[in-house]
Amino acid sequence: MKARVHVMLKAGVLDPQGEVVRHALGAMGFDGVEGVRQGKVIDLELADGTTEDQVREMCEKLLANTVIESYSIEMG
Known part of the structure; x- marks a missing residue:
């Protein structure tokens, strides 16, 4: 049997990793990315x-x- 758990920061919690990804995407020419939230997936x-x-x-x-x-x- 398998389970997959998705974990994300709650709304309103600062996501510094997401901000780094958003900034990097902009620097790579991917305009229009206004926000990134990064989480994790755990497979059991x-x-x-x-x-x-x-x-x-x-x-x-x-x-x-x-x-x-x-x-x-x-x-x-």
Whole structure:
């Protein structure tokens, strides 16, 4: 069983990595990029029977800093 977790900074939290990417794209001639938000994707290989609630608990305890980050889970 697999799960994919998408972690992103919450709206309103400064994203310095995203700003570096936005600036670099502009310097490379890619005009019109007004904002970049950078996040991470975590792919988990799970034992059969692992529930989305268990993955949510993993996110809350380790995979995401829920003070400044939000996350979404895809089970499949």
